[in-house]
Amino acid sequence: MVRRAPPLPPVRGLQPMSLTAWEGRVTAVLQIQGCNFHCPDCPVPHLIATSVEGGSIPIESALEALYRRRRWLDAVVIAGGEPTLHEGTRELVRLVREFGLRVRLHTNGSNPLALRELLDTGELASVSMTVRGPLDPTYAVAVGARVRLANVYECVELLLRAPGEHEFRVPWLPQVVEHDQMVAVLRMLAGARRVVLEPARDGSPGVRTLQQVGRAAGTYVESCVVAARPGQDFGARGRSRSVSP
Amino acid sequence: MRRVALVRRRDGETVAFEQQRVRDAVERALLATGGPDRGLSEHVAAMVELFLDKTYFDEIPTTDQVEDMVEKVLMDTGHAEAAKAFILHRERRRRMREAREARDARLQPTLFDNRVVVVDDAVEGRAAAFSRERLARTLSADGSVTRALADDVAAAVEMRLRAGGVARAPAALVRALAEAELLERSAALDLRRRGGAVLAPERLAAALYRKGTGGPAAPGGAPFPAVAATELGGAALRCHALGELLPADVARAHQDGDVHVHGLSLPAALFSASLSPRDVAEGNAPGAASRVPADAARSARRLTAMLGRSARFLGAAVIDGVAVVDVPDAYAPLLASADRDALAEEAWHLLLECSADVGGRRVALDLSPVADAGEETASAAFATALLRAHGRREGLPGADLLPLPVVTVSDRAFESDAARDVLRLAADAVLRGSTVVFPLVRGAAPAASPRDVRRGASARPARACAGRITLNLPRLARRVGRGRIEGFLRACDRLVDLAAAGHQARRELLAQVAGASGGCLAPLLRGPRGRTPLYDLADATWSFGVTGLNETAQLLCGFELHDDDEGAARLARRIASYLALRVREAGAAGDFHATLDSDDDADTAQRLFAADRLDAPAAMSDHFPDRSSYSPGVAVREDAPVDLLARIDHEEALHANLATATLRVRLAAGDTGGPDGIVALLRKLLRAGAAERVEVATW
Numbered sequence: 032m033v034r035r036a037p038p039l040p041p042v043r044g045l046q047p048m049s050l051t052a053w054e055g056r057v058t059a060v061l062q063i064q065g066c067n068f069h070c071p072d073c074p075v076p077h078l079i080a081t082s083v084e085g086g087s088i089p090i091e092s093a094l095e096a097l098y099r100r101r102r103w104l105d106a107v108v109i110a111g112g113e114p115t116l117h118e119g120t121r122e123l124v125r126l127v128r129e130f131g132l133r134v135r136l137h138t139n140g141s142n143p144l145a146l147r148e149l150l151d152t153g154e155l156a157s158v159s160m161t162v163r164g165p166l167d168p169t170y171a172v173a174v175g176a177r178v179r180l181a182n183v184y185e186c187v188e189l190l191l192r193a194p195g196e197h198e199f200r201v202p203w204l205p206q207v208v209e210h211d212q213m214v215a216v217l218r219m220l221a222g223a224r225r226v227v228l229e230p231a232r233d234g235s236p237g238v239r240t241l242q243q244v245g246r247a248a249g250t251y252v253e254s255c256v257v258a259a260r261p262g263q264d265f266g267a268r269g270r271s272r273s274v275s276p
Numbered sequence: 277m278r279r280v281a282l283v284r285r286r287d288g289e290t291v292a293f294e295q296q297r298v299r300d301a302v303e304r305a306l307l308a309t310g311g312p313d314r315g316l317s318e319h320v321a322a323m324v325e326l327f328l329d330k331t332y333f334d335e336i337p338t339t340d341q342v343e344d345m346v347e348k349v350l351m352d353t354g355h356a357e358a359a360k361a362f363i364l365h366r367e368r369r370r371r372m373r374e375a376r377e378a379r380d381a382r383l384q385p386t387l388f389d390n391r392v393v394v395v396d397d398a399v400e401g402r403a404a405a406f407s408r409e410r411l412a413r414t415l416s417a418d419g420s421v422t423r424a425l426a427d428d429v430a431a432a433v434e435m436r437l438r439a440g441g442v443a444r445a446p447a448a449l450v451r452a453l454a455e456a457e458l459l460e461r462s463a464a465l466d467l468r469r470r471g472g473a474v475l476a477p478e479r480l481a482a483a484l485y486r487k488g489t490g491g492p493a494a495p496g497g498a499p500f501p502a503v504a505a506t507e508l509g510g511a512a513l514r515c516h517a518l519g520e521l522l523p524a525d526v527a528r529a530h531q532d533g534d535v536h537v538h539g540l541s542l543p544a545a546l547f548s549a550s551l552s553p554r555d556v557a558e559g560n561a562p563g564a565a566s567r568v569p570a571d572a573a574r575s576a577r578r579l580t581a582m583l584g585r586s587a588r589f590l591g592a593a594v595i596d597g598v599a600v601v602d603v604p605d606a607y608a609p610l611l612a613s614a615d616r617d618a619l620a621e622e623a624w625h626l627l628l629e630c631s632a633d634v635g636g637r638r639v640a641l642d643l644s645p646v647a648d649a650g651e652e653t654a655s656a657a658f659a660t661a662l663l664r665a666h667g668r669r670e671g672l673p674g675a676d677l678l679p680l681p682v683v684t685v686s687d688r689a690f691e692s693d694a695a696r697d698v699l700r701l702a703a704d705a706v707l708r709g710s711t712v713v714f715p716l717v718r719g720a721a722p723a724a725s726p727r728d729v730r731r732g733a734s735a736r737p738a739r740a741c742a743g744r745i746t747l748n749l750p751r752l753a754r755r756v757g758r759g760r761i762e763g764f765l766r767a768c769d770r771l772v773d774l775a776a777a778g779h780q781a782r783r784e785l786l787a788q789v790a791g792a793s794g795g796c797l798a799p800l801l802r803g804p805r806g807r808t809p810l811y812d813l814a815d816a817t818w819s820f821g822v823t824g825l826n827e828t829a830q831l832l833c834g835f836e837l838h839d840d841d842e843g844a845a846r847l848a849r850r851i852a853s854y855l856a857l858r859v860r861e862a863g864a865a866g867d868f869h870a871t872l873d874s875d876d877d878a879d880t881a882q883r884l885f886a887a888d889r890l891d892a893p894a895a896m897s898d899h900f901p902d903r904s905s906y907s908p909g910v911a912v913r914e915d916a917p918v919d920l921l922a923r924i925d926h927e928e929a930l931h932a933n934l935a936t937a938t939l940r941v942r943l944a945a946g947d948t949g950g951p952d953g954i955v956a957l958l959r960k961l962l963r964a965g966a967a968e969r970v971e972v973a974t975w
Contacts, residue, residue, distance in 0.1 A: 047919040050943075050953030057921075057960045102964045103921045105956065262704070262950060 039126075040117035041065070041087045043078055045096060049108070053135045053157065056105040059097055063112040063120070068139050069175030070163065072204055072232050078112040094126060101130045106156065110137035115145035124154045135159055140186035141178060150193050157196040160186060164208045165215040173207050191222055200258075202229040203236055210244065217248035217255065225254045226266070280328045282336045286373075290336060298324050301346060301362070308361035323349050393437050394444045406450070408434050415454060421463055429457040475511055483507050503635035510541025517543040521785055526778040533887025535771060536746040536821070536880050537778055539595030544789045544797060547819065549740035549811060550599040551590055553606035556583045560810055562799040563589025576610040576622045584629025591637035593800060596741075599640040599682070600630060603662070608655040619661035627665055627672055630679045638677070640713065643702070644684035645695050656694035659683075663701040667708050681705060685958050685970075686717040699958070703951035703972075706943075711973040713938070716962045740811045743782050745775035746821030746875040748884045749851070750906055753831035754895060761847065764832060765854050772820065772855070776862040776870070779818045783868060786813060817935070818868050820859045821875030823884065824906030825851065825930065826913055831899060837926045838916040845929065852910070852933035874909035874930075874937035881908040910937060928967040939967040945974040 044062035052058045065081040066073075073079065097107060107127045114120045115138050124134050133156035138146060140160045149155055163173040166180045190197040199220050203213060213228070220226055226249075228241040241257045242265070249255035249265025256264050280293045299321035306313055324345050328337055331345070343366055350359035393406040408430040415426035433453045437445060483504045517540045518527040530537045539545060555561040557579055563586050583600065590598045603626070611619060630639045643663060645656040665672070666681055683702040689695040702712050752771065756763040790801035790813060800811050825848050826837045835844035856872045863870025875881075882905040889896045907913045910930040912923050924939060931937040941957070948954050954972060961970055 048921045049947070050957060051947060051949035054949045055952040055956045057956050100921055100925065103925065103960060105960065259946065260950075 036122055037118035039090045039119040039123050040114060042090055042093045043087050045088055045093050052108040053106055058106045058108045059104055060108045060110055061093060062110055063114045065116055066111055066113040067116060067141055067176060071175055098130055101132055104132055106133040106135055108135045108137060113139050115142040121149060121152060128154050140183045143182050143185040143189060146186055146189055155195060158190055159198045159200060160190060161200045162216055163202060165212045169207055173204050198225045198227060199223050200227045200229055203231050205231045205235060213244045214248040217251050221251040223252040226252045227256055227258050229258045280325055283342060284336050284338045286339055295321055295325055298346060305358040305362040309357040320349055393442055395447050395450055396444060397447045425463060429454055432457045475508060500634050506635055513543055514540040522781050523777050526774055529774050533884055534748050535775055536884060538744040542595050543785060546594050547741040547744050548596040549590055549594050550601050551586060552602050553579055553583050555810060556586050561586035576607055577625060580626045580629050587630050587639050594637055597637050597640060601642040603642055604645050604655040604659040607658050611658050612654040619658055620665060623661035623665040627679060631673045632677045639679045640682050641679035642682045645698055653694060656698055659698045660701055663705055667705045680713060682713045684717055685714045685962050690959060699955055700951045703954035706954055706972050706974055707945055711971060714958055714970045716968055716970060740816045741819050742786060742816040743779055744819035744821050745778050746823050746880050747771045747775060750824040750827040750831060751888050753828045758832060758834060761832060768855060769858060772858045772862050775820050776866055780866055817871045819871050819873045821873055823875045823881050823909055825910045826907040836913060838912045838918045848930055852930050856933040871935035874934050876909040876938055878908050881906040928965045931967050938969045938971050941970055941972045943974050
């Protein structure tokens with residue numbers, strides 16, 4: 032019996048160029064429909080639903096657009112939604128790699144099995160995982176859904192052990208996570224190669240508070256920066272060197 | 277049988293009575309009241325003749341009596357409205373007649389008029405007695421008016437001045453009277469080329485008392501006295517250049533908007549020029565010093581002062597701008613042992629010295645560190661200090677007067693830590709609101725080492741662009757019509773020939789100015805005290821500018837450059853390559869170094885668009901209903917619905933046929949992800965693209 036390849040994941044959006052999805056690289060971002068979290072501050076709530084009622088981009092069109100501009104791109108970022116929910120993500124990564132482009136995966140860390148499979152293929156150049164708080168009951172509040180904390184922890188461990196590039200994005204959720212909990216998150220991520228602290232969407236707490244967190248606990252990780260202030264590195268590697276004029 | 281045979285006119289002459297004239301007058305009166313009636317007018321005219329015959333059977337009626345009779349007949353036959361129209365018509369004619377008679381009476385010259393008419397020459401700033409001989413000589417000087425006709429006109433002008441009782445008259449009035457007389461004599465004159473340098477009072481007032489809009493940059497919007505004088509002088513020189521310096525067809529093409537001749541207000545100036553601190557240190561730069569001090573080669577501060585003076589001096593002799601090249605390289609030996617504070621101090625002084633004056637030309641400062649082992653560290657350190665000072669702007673003029681930073685991007689910039697830091701700092705300056713230009717240098721290292729280049733720098737004159745004439749391609753495309761590509765290319769030939777003729781005329785002028793002792797370009801083109809001249813006119817380039825290529829493609833094939841239509845892109849490339857070929861041919865034929873360039877000047881694009889809207893309002897509003905300008909150069913339309921990469925993709929393919937073109941990248945500051953994002957984009961442009969120059973700014 033021939034096993035059919037799983038369908039490619041539904042693409043809801045294509046950002047043709049981004050300089051922020053993977054710092055230091057010119058990328059395009061594929062947004063995959065469907066997420067198992069309902070984070071209260073989700074920047075892309077229209078991607079949460081698993082159905083594509085709002086319409087999706089034919090995957091062929093998205094791939095063709097990527098192929099046509101591959102000369103100008105360093106990489107493609109597969110974001111969500113949550114790409115690991117779809118079995119076809121692996122095939123999508125393979126197709127993009129055939130264009131000669133590197134791939135970064137954005138994940139929420141809820142599906143360690145799929146993540147392990149993807150890492151084992153060796154096709155991922157980088158993984159960016161969002162960690163929304165310390166691994167305690169507040170995590171369920173922060174992601175707006177029931178969550179197996181063991182899965183998140185396993186994903187963190189997977190990435191810390193994996194040889195490739197990784198990045199942990201830690202958004203600050205006001206009224207859910209406090210200063211000490213942010214420090215606890217950095218402690219949990221000890222040894223990470225890169226952590227990006229993201230201010231709350233409404234601007235409070237803002238960059239200055241995050242810089243305090245970075246100063247307090249940034250040395251647990253190699254590189255710790257605040258989003259939108261990449262020149263100031265609070266990590267162990269970057270603390271001695273700043274390029275900001 | 278005609279009963280009234282004769283009529284006495286007002287001047288006393290007796291002429292034959294013509295019933296036809298009466299009939300025409302009646303018909304016109306009837307026409308004014310509703311409609312002509314040929315039968316009725318004939319009937320009324322016959323009655324007029326009958327009454328005249330009855331009334332003036334033994335005398336000759338005057339014209340007034342005939343007209344009175346027409347009135348009476350119209351009234352008596354019940355045509356009161358027509359009679360009223362006829363009376364009004366008579367009254368109007370009477371007033372015109374009186375005015376003419378009054379004017380003719382004044383024009384009668386007196387027999388013994390020995391008063392002197394003083395002519396005020398405002399341009400020269402002096403007054404002189406009117407001289408018929410001098411006016412006749414001036415009129416016949418350009419060859420289009422014979423001396424006999426000029427004498428006749430000069431006499432008529434003098435008569436009108438004396439008859440008017442004028443004691444003093446402005447030169448502009450004398451000129452206008454002469455031109456009016458020439459027109460009355462149907463002389464073949466091109467009046468547009470005789471505009472002279474007369475500025476309207478409104479223009480003068482606008483330049484002197486303008487309130488915060490337009491014109492050269494000045495703090496607070498109010499014009500500085502010298503800026504106003506420069507602007508007004510420029511307007512006068514523009515008139516002179518159009519009237520006297522350029523060939524008539526080129527001047528007409530500029531005024532009509534077929535081409536745009538840059539720098540008409542500075543006819544005896546180069547378009548752009550570069551300058552190296554080494555030229556200054558060797559005493560080879562203009563305005564630097566009459567004698568180079570012995571320690572100039574050791575003192576960075578002295579070099580800075582002399583460089584600033586030279587840059588400002590050169591700024592007064594160019595139209596577009598001054599580029600100061602090799603800055604960190606030249607300063608590296610002088611600052612090899614300087615600490616960070618000293619570097620910051622020298623950087624601040626250099627930025628201040630190279631800042632533009634109000635209304636002056638902005639300086640582009642090349643901050644690329646040199647690829648020379650041993651001095652690389654000092655060179656990169658000074659470039660870093662310059663970029664930091666530029667970013668801080670403490671104690672420096674505003675951003676629009678500060679030098680424009682230029683930082684070269686090459687593969688080496690990604691291999692050396694020092695060079696990469698300079699690049700990141702330049703990117704950081706972009707994020708802080710500065711505009712930075714990044715030339716992209718691909719391929720192998722230059723054949724000669726920088727030291728060799730430095731040694732040979734004084735032996736080889738620096739390059740300059742001597743002039744630019746931009747072609748209005750969208751107008752040609754609109755006139756030939758969609759799909760007629762071959763016709764468009766043939767029409768381009770005419771524009772290229774026109775521009776070449778304009779360049780030739782300007783070249784002759786520059787050669788003349790450079791050759792004259794004391795000419796304003798002599799310090800640049802002749803060289804002081806037997807030294808090698810800084811610029812060689814024979815080595816200078818002459819630029820043919822391209823603008824509005826996007827709209828040209830749209831008019832010829834229906835698609836703009838950003839549309840995913842291979843035909844539009846192919847057509848644009850074909851136009852660019854054809855023009856490049858034709859420009860090379862024109863240069864070879866005229867024995868000058870011609871280049872095809874993208875004219876990125878937004879003002880030029882806007883002026884040509886306005887000229888075209890005047891030329892064909894309906895067609896322009898059909899084609900471009902919401903536009904106020906063409907897309908400058910070979911750029912994609914500013915509000916085209918495409919992302920940055922697509923824009924780059926569409927534009928940079930066109931750069932291959934152009935000698936100079938700048939890819940303009942505008943980013944939202946929040947979307948760059950910091951300096952690394954901009955550096956990543958530059959690296960991609962260097963390695964994957966073909967553009968040679970990128971200008972990056974944020975919004």
